[in-house]
Amino acid sequence: MRTIFIVFVKEILDNLRDRRTLGTALIMGPVFGPVLFAFVINLSLERSLEDAERTLELPVVGRELAPNLVSYLKSKNIDAVAGPEDRAAAISAVKTGEHDVVLLIPDIFGQQLADSVPATIELVSDQADTDADRIARRTYRALRSYNRELAALRLYARGVNPTVLRPLNIDEVDVSTPSGRSAMLLGMMSYFFIFATLMGGMYLAIDATAGERERGSLEPLLSLPVTRDQLILGKIGATCVFMALSLALSLLSFHIALKFMPLEQLGMTPNFGPGVVLAAFLLFAPFILLGAAVMTLVASFTKSYREAQTWLSVVLIAPTMPILIVSLLTLRPKTEFMFVPSLSQHLLLVDMVKNEPVNGLHVTISVVSTLFFGALLTWICARLYRREGLLG
Amino acid sequence: MIKVEGIHKSFGKVRAVRGVSFHAPDGKITGLLGPNGAGKSTTLRVLYTVLKPDAGSALIDGIDVVSEALSARRRIGALPHGSGLYPHLTARENIAYFAHLCGLERSEVNDRVDEIIRLLEIEDFAERRTKGFSQGQRTKVSLARALVHDPQNVLLDEPSNGLDVMATRSLRRLILKLKDSGRCVLFSSHVMQEVAALCDNVCIIANGQVAIDDSIDGIRKRTGCDDLEDAFVRAIRMVGDE
Structure with missing residues (x-):
C-alpha cells in the first residue's frame, strides 16, 4: 500500500x-x-427571436395589383418591397440566392378575386435552404390567414356562419x-x-x-x-x-x-x-x-x-x-x-x-x-x- | 555475487542469448564485452529481472532471479541502457523517488540521497529539474538513482555511452570505489580499452554465446595476441566460425 x-x-x-x-x-x-x-x-436563440420580432422584407412581383393583401401582410410584420420584373426573373433570382423568397401576383389576380374564383398567387422559394424555408413558411402562414379571413367575409356576405367551415377545432396540448x-x-x-x-x-x-x-x-x-x-x-x-x-x-x-x-x-x-x-x-x-x-x-x-x-x-x-x-x-x-x-x-x-x-x-x-x-x-x-x- | 548458468533467451525467431554462463564475484569488476547485438543487454536484463530466461538460471547472492525476483531486485542496482529520468522532477526528487520505492525508511531517505549526491559529485545540479540535462549529468543522476539503496550488486549496461573524458574518468573512479567496498560490479561495454582499464575479469560475448571468460592476461594467453583489440577480434571469430 x-x-x-x-x-x-x-x-x-x-x-x-x-x-x-x-x-x-x-x-x-x-x-x-x-x-x-x-x-x-x-445561435438557436438568435434564430427563434428573429422569426417573430424582425420585420420581414418580402420581394413581391405585381405589388400594385393587390393593395389589400399588401396592407394585410404589413399587419403581420411583413413588408412587401418591389421584386424582380417578372416570373422568370423571380425564379432565377431565387435560384441564384439573390432573394430567399419571392411572392408572385399575376395580372388577373384582381379579376379572379372579384369573380370569386380561386385566385392564384405563387410563392417562390428554395426549400432545400433551411433559412429560406423558414421565411417561406412564415409568409405562407400569413397568406393562409388572409385566405381564411377572406373566406369568412364571403360567407358572412351570403348570410352563412363561417364556423360551418370549421367542423373540427384542433387544440394542441404540449405536455x-x-x-x-x-x-x-x-x-x-x-x-x-x-x-x-x-x-x-x-x-x-x-x-x-x-x-x-x-x-x-x-x-x-x-x-x-x-x-x-x-x-x-x-x-x-x-x-x-x-x-x-x-x-x-x-x-x-x-x-x-x-x-x-x-x-x-x-x-x-x-x-x-x-x-x-x-x-x-x-x-x-x-x-x-x-x-x-x-x-x-x-x-x-x-x-x-x-x-x-x-x-x-x-x-x-x-x-x-x-x-x-x-x-x-x-x-x-x-x-x-x-x-x-x-x-x-x-x-x-x-x-x-x-x-x-x-x-x-x-x-x-x-x-x-x-x-x-x-x-x-x-x-x-x-x-x-x-x-x-x-x-x- | 552473480552466477549465471546456461541462460537462453529468444525473441520470436531471434535467438538473442544461447547458453551464456559466467561468474561475477564480490569485490571484483567483471566486464561483459561484445560487439553490438551480441546479447549483452539481454543477459543484463535477465539479471535485473525485467526479462525471464527461456532456459538456464541466474543467481544474485544465491537468490534465483526468476522464482524470487523481488528479493533479487533488492540486492541489485541497475543502470539499464539509455536510462531516462523524469524531466519535471529535480535530480534530487528523481533519486528520492527510487529511494522510497526501494523501501528506505522516510527518515533515512534524505540522508541517503545527500550522501549519494556527494559521492557522485552532482551537488551543482541536484536541485534543478532534469529537463535539458547533458548526457553526462543524466547518467550520473541515473547512477545515483540505481545506487541509492546501497546494493551489493551493481549492473551497468554501457554506462560510458555518450560521456566525455571527464565524465568517463569520474565514472571509472566510482566503479573502482564500489569494488574497493566489496561490491560485485558487472558492466557491459563494446570498448576494449575501457574494459581493460577496469576489469578483473572479462566475459567476451558474441552471437549470444560466451567466447572467452577469463582475466585480461588469461585472454591474451589464450588468443595468442598481445594486443587486446586483436585478442577481442580473435575471440569473437572463435564463436563466429562455429
Whole structure:
C-alpha cells in the first residue's frame, strides 16, 4: 500500500508540473464544453427571436395589383418591397440566392378575386435552404390567414356562419415542461462531462506505459523491488485524481456558464443548481475509474507517445456512440440501458436536469455496473503490465 | 555475487542469448564485452529481472532471479541502457523517488540521497529539474538513482555511452570505489580499452554465446595476441566460425 502511495504522489507531483497535462485537465475540458454550448444556444436563440420580432422584407412581383393583401401582410410584420420584373426573373433570382423568397401576383389576380374564383398567387422559394424555408413558411402562414379571413367575409356576405367551415377545432396540448424542452439541448452536456473527464487523465494514462518507455525510465523502474501491480495501481490512481479534478471543474464551469445564458427566452429552465452539480459529480465518479483503465489499457498496446495519442482520441469518441444511438432513436430510459456505462450517466443526468424524479434502482445499476467494468479493466491493465512485451 | 548458468533467451525467431554462463564475484569488476547485438543487454536484463530466461538460471547472492525476483531486485542496482529520468522532477526528487520505492525508511531517505549526491559529485545540479540535462549529468543522476539503496550488486549496461573524458574518468573512479567496498560490479561495454582499464575479469560475448571468460592476461594467453583489440577480434571469430 505504501508503495502504491509513493507512486501515486510522484505521479501527481510530476503531472502538476507538466503544463500540457495541466492544460488539458484544467483548461481544455472545463472551458471547451461551456464555450461550445454557449455558442449553440446563442445561435438557436438568435434564430427563434428573429422569426417573430424582425420585420420581414418580402420581394413581391405585381405589388400594385393587390393593395389589400399588401396592407394585410404589413399587419403581420411583413413588408412587401418591389421584386424582380417578372416570373422568370423571380425564379432565377431565387435560384441564384439573390432573394430567399419571392411572392408572385399575376395580372388577373384582381379579376379572379372579384369573380370569386380561386385566385392564384405563387410563392417562390428554395426549400432545400433551411433559412429560406423558414421565411417561406412564415409568409405562407400569413397568406393562409388572409385566405381564411377572406373566406369568412364571403360567407358572412351570403348570410352563412363561417364556423360551418370549421367542423373540427384542433387544440394542441404540449405536455413538455420548459425544463423538458431544454433537456434536448442540455442532453449534450453529458458528453462534455465525459469528454472533460477523459481529457483530464489522457496524458497520465499515456505516460504510465508509452511515456515511461519512450523516456527510458520504464526499465529502471521495473528493476526496483516493487511489484508491477503496485506501479500500475499507483499510476491509475493518479490518473483518476486528475480526471476527477477535470470533471469537477467542468461541472462548475457549466453551473456558472448557464447563469449567463438567456435560456428562459428559449423557454428552458434547466435544473443545474449546486445540488444537481454535486449529484452529477457522484453519478459520473464511477466512470472515472473505467475511463482511466480503458485509456491506460489502450496506451499500453502502443509503441510510442504519438501513437498512443492517436488511439486515445478514438477512445474520446467511443462513449458518445451509445448516447448518439439512443438520442437518434429517441428511446426512453430503460433498466437495461443502465448497464451501459456513459449511456446510463447520460440518461440519469438528463432526468436530473429535467427536474424529473430519478429512479433509485437505475442509479444503483449505473453505479455498480460502471464500477464493475472499471475494476475489471483495471485488473486487465495490471495483467498486461506484467508481460515482457511491455518493454517494447 | 552473480552466477549465471546456461541462460537462453529468444525473441520470436531471434535467438538473442544461447547458453551464456559466467561468474561475477564480490569485490571484483567483471566486464561483459561484445560487439553490438551480441546479447549483452539481454543477459543484463535477465539479471535485473525485467526479462525471464527461456532456459538456464541466474543467481544474485544465491537468490534465483526468476522464482524470487523481488528479493533479487533488492540486492541489485541497475543502470539499464539509455536510462531516462523524469524531466519535471529535480535530480534530487528523481533519486528520492527510487529511494522510497526501494523501501528506505522516510527518515533515512534524505540522508541517503545527500550522501549519494556527494559521492557522485552532482551537488551543482541536484536541485534543478532534469529537463535539458547533458548526457553526462543524466547518467550520473541515473547512477545515483540505481545506487541509492546501497546494493551489493551493481549492473551497468554501457554506462560510458555518450560521456566525455571527464565524465568517463569520474565514472571509472566510482566503479573502482564500489569494488574497493566489496561490491560485485558487472558492466557491459563494446570498448576494449575501457574494459581493460577496469576489469578483473572479462566475459567476451558474441552471437549470444560466451567466447572467452577469463582475466585480461588469461585472454591474451589464450588468443595468442598481445594486443587486446586483436585478442577481442580473435575471440569473437572463435564463436563466429562455429
